[in-house]
Amino acid sequence: MQLAAKLVDVKKEYVLKGETVRALRGVSMEIPEGDYLAIMGASGSGKSTMLNILGCLDKPTSGKIYLGSDDITTLDDWHLSNIRGSRIGFVFQSYNLVQQLTVLENIEVPLFYQGNVSRKSRQRCIELAEMVGLKDRLNHRPTQLSGGQQQRVAIARSLVNNPYFILADEPTGNLDSVTTEEILQLLDRLNAEGRTIILVTHETNVGERAKRIIWLKDGEVEKEVNNRKTTVL
Amino acid sequence: MPLWKIAWRSIQHRSLASALTAFSMGLGVALVVAVIVIYGVLNQTFMRSAQGYDIVVGPPKGSPLEVVLGAVFYSGYLSDTIPYDYFRQLETGRYSPEVETAIPIALGDHIFGMPVIATAPKYFTKLKYLEKYNYTFSSGGNMSADSDFEAVLGYTAAKKAKLKAGDKFKPTLAKHIPSKEFPEPDSFTVAGILDPTGTPNDQAFFINIEGFFIMNDHLPKSALNDVMSKRQTEDKGTEAGGKRISAVLVLTKVQDIKPTVTKDERGMETVNIERLESQKFDPATMSLADRLVQDLDVQVAKPAYEITRLFEMIVGKIQIVLIIFAVLVIFVAGIGMMVSIYNSMNERRQEIAIMRALGAKRATVMSIILLESILLSLGGGLIGMVIGHGLLIGIGPIIASAVMVVVNPFHFQPMELALIPGLLVLASLVGYLPAVIAYRTDVAQSLNP
Ligand SMILES: Nc1ncnc2c1ncn2[C@@H]1O[C@H](COP(=O)(O)OP(=O)(O)O)[C@@H](O)[C@H]1O
Ligand SMILES: [Mg+2]
Numbered sequence: 001m002q003l004a005a006k007l008v009d010v011k012k013e014y015v016l017k018g019e020t021v022r023a024l025r026g027v028s029m030e031i032p033e034g035d036y037l038a039i040m041g042a043s044g045s046g047k048s049t050m051l052n053i054l055g056c057l058d059k060p061t062s063g064k065i066y067l068g069s070d071d072i073t074t075l076d077d078w079h080l081s082n083i084r085g086s087r088i089g090f091v092f093q094s095y096n097l098v099q100q101l102t103v104l105e106n107i108e109v110p111l112f113y114q115g116n117v118s119r120k121s122r123q124r125c126i127e128l129a130e131m132v133g134l135k136d137r138l139n140h141r142p143t144q145l146s147g148g149q150q151q152r153v154a155i156a157r158s159l160v161n162n163p164y165f166i167l168a169d170e171p172t173g174n175l176d177s178v179t180t181e182e183i184l185q186l187l188d189r190l191n192a193e194g195r196t197i198i199l200v201t202h203e204t205n206v207g208e209r210a211k212r213i214i215w216l217k218d219g220e221v222e223k224e225v226n227n228r229k230t231t232v233l
Numbered sequence: 234m235p236l237w238k239i240a241w242r243s244i245q246h247r248s249l250a251s252a253l254t255a256f257s258m259g260l261g262v263a264l265v266v267a268v269i270v271i272y273g274v275l276n277q278t279f280m281r282s283a284q285g286y287d288i289v290v291g292p293p294k295g296s297p298l299e300v301v302l303g304a305v306f307y308s309g310y311l312s313d314t315i316p317y318d319y320f321r322q323l324e325t326g327r328y329s330p331e332v333e334t335a336i337p338i339a340l341g342d343h344i345f346g347m348p349v350i351a352t353a354p355k356y357f358t359k360l361k362y363l364e365k366y367n368y369t370f371s372s373g374g375n376m377s378a379d380s381d382f383e384a385v386l387g388y389t390a391a392k393k394a395k396l397k398a399g400d401k402f403k404p405t406l407a408k409h410i411p412s413k414e415f416p417e418p419d420s421f422t423v424a425g426i427l428d429p430t431g432t433p434n435d436q437a438f439f440i441n442i443e444g445f446f447i448m449n450d451h452l453p454k455s456a457l458n459d460v461m462s463k464r465q466t467e468d469k470g471t472e473a474g475g476k477r478i479s480a481v482l483v484l485t486k487v488q489d490i491k492p493t494v495t496k497d498e499r500g501m502e503t504v505n506i507e508r509l510e511s512q513k514f515d516p517a518t519m520s521l522a523d524r525l526v527q528d529l530d531v532q533v534a535k536p537a538y539e540i541t542r543l544f545e546m547i548v549g550k551i552q553i554v555l556i557i558f559a560v561l562v563i564f565v566a567g568i569g570m571m572v573s574i575y576n577s578m579n580e581r582r583q584e585i586a587i588m589r590a591l592g593a594k595r596a597t598v599m600s601i602i603l604l605e606s607i608l609l610s611l612g613g614g615l616i617g618m619v620i621g622h623g624l625l626i627g628i629g630p631i632i633a634s635a636v637m638v639v640v641n642p643f644h645f646q647p648m649e650l651a652l653i654p655g656l657l658v659l660a661s662l663v664g665y666l667p668a669v670i671a672y673r674t675d676v677a678q679s680l681n682p
Binding site for chain 1 (some may be wrong): 239242243245246583584587588589590591592593594595597676677680
């Protein structure tokens with residue numbers, strides 16, 4: 001089975017005013033392609049840290065990280081930027097759309113930073129907008145959209161570079177239950193289509209939608225729960 | 234979507250702050266533009282106004298500069314007079330072989346706040362203005378040598394006095410109760426109105442000097458205002474009919490290498506080659522000037538020299554002060570812009586982090602911030618050029634009436650173009666600090682503050 005990502009004994013320490021905070025104390029895991037993984041745990045358990053490292057936003061203090069079959073631990077900022085732009089899709093709790101750009105332009109942004117904007121790619125962006133149900137909102141600004149709609153734009157954006165996996169940090173944290181359900185259904189559908197999804201949440205009802213849950217505690221994997229024992233991994 | 238467009242969108246996003254910073258930059262640039270244009274025009278006018286002639290022969294009283302200012306700008310410094318006979322000697326008398334053209338001028342009253350200058354018709358045919366242009370008429374033509382009571386009006390003078398070609402006017406402020414001996418002052422007929430020249434002549438009334446003498450003869454001394462006319466009547470009966478003038482404008486002969494052949498009684502020929510340099514530093518001029526001073530009760534001033542000196546002494550220094558001032562304004566505006574962008578960096582940390590998360594490199598976000606500062610500066614510069622020239626529409630007339638120099642607000646000085654690279658440098662300096670902040674933004678921390 002192909003791996004979307006693999007962590008080997010990843011440690012992350014922060015030094016804050018002379019004190020060392022050990023945010024991750026040696027985490028290893030494999031994330032196969034097509035996985036739907038929820039990372040859960042108490043506040044301060046290291047969820048965000050792990051997501052940042054998986055997303056190439058931060059470097060581990062030690063350990064190895066593979067995206068596909070490439071070790072990215074040794075790469076510099078320039079290469080990491082390229083990997084973020086071309087292989088990872090981000091979905092954030094607060095949507096993080098660029099306020100001054102339109103829906104269509106927001107979806108296009110990752111391609112732009114890779115210098116991959118073309119007429120064909122624009123067509124793809126329109127298709128993605130259509131897929132998340134915002135075909136008639138292409139020229140709206142984020143402020144003109146509801147929270148659920150903004151998150152759907154963010155999801156379309158996360159797909160535009162055909163990523164190895166989608167990293168979603170509390171994607172429903174700002175949404176009401178009805179909209180949460182909409183977004184979760186969208187994620188379900190994407191996973192059913194073969195997309196790998198890694199999400200961080202502290203809401204059990206959200207975590208239960210994933211195929212498996214990894215519980216973190218004090219920077220270590222506490223337990224792993226397989227939600228769909230019947231599905232073949 | 235190119236980088237500058239992203240930068241532009243950021244500017245639009247904070248439109249009020251952006252507009253204010255660009256505007257303050259614009260004010261600085263406007264000042265610089267105004268100073269540059271005014272300086273350019275003054276320079277051109279000062280340096281070239283006098284160049285239709287080489288030397289001014291004027292009264293010995295006062296400095297050569299005063300003589301030049303009187304002759305070129307018709308300022309009140311030239312209040313003393315010289316005998317009209319001196320002009321004759323230059324035009325047709327003993328100095329005439331070295332003289333190409335000699336033109337008498339006599340400064341009279343100011344009417345409508347503008348000077349009346351008595352001169353000969355050839356002023357407009359033999360002299361050029363701003364180095365190379367011949368005088369042309371917007372209506373009518375030159376005053377004729379045959380009729381004494383004709384006048385030529387500068388463009389602005391005609392407008393202000395509301396006179397057209399063919400109209401009559403009295404070029405004096407002399408007031409008296411008309412009597413048989415002293416009737417009403419003589420009227421002059423406007424023969425023509427000059428096209429605008431951008432020189433002090435735009436604001437002058439030129440009357441035929443012959444008519445001027447007659448007019449003064451016809452007026453009682455008590456009614457006369459200007460020193461010139463008073464002197465005329467005092468000197469009545471002395472040489473050349475007691476006529477007096479303010480100065481003679483002299484264009485000396487242009488002489489190249491010119492062989493002169495002399496024959497003695499036996500038919501032997503001798504060829505003398507006289508080598509004379511360019512007109513300005515013509516040894517003939519020098520010697521003529523020296524001899525004039527020696528022979529007559531006059532002083533000889535060289536306008537090109539005097540005016541260059543004056544200009545460098547006063548206007549040049551004022552310009553430097555003004556430019557420094559304006560550059561300081563731009564500099565302060567630059568700091569304002571830096572503060573504005575710098576302050577916005579806090580709220581933009583997240584925005585930058587998003588860009589970085591989505592694949593933007595450090596250099597990319599850095600360039601976006603730099604571009605933003607450059608766009609704001611250049612935009613401000615553009616606004617400044619518009620305001621600057623607009624300002625000139627407002628202050629042009631004030632300058633025109635103060636120093637009699639016409640400032641065309643749409644006159645574009647090539648020096649203004651130097652502002653563009655200057656602004657680019659400033660923008661880079663201003664944008665540098667915020668750009669470095671953008672460069673250093675810690676993505677992971679800034680994404681989820
Ligand atoms: N930039 C940082 N500097 C210092 N300590 C940090 C930093 N980020 C996280 N930490 C610490 O690391 C630990 C894990 O944090 P985090 O990954 O944010 O946990 P979670 O997302 O599960 O709440 C916490 O104790 C937190 O205080
Ligand atoms: Mg967290």
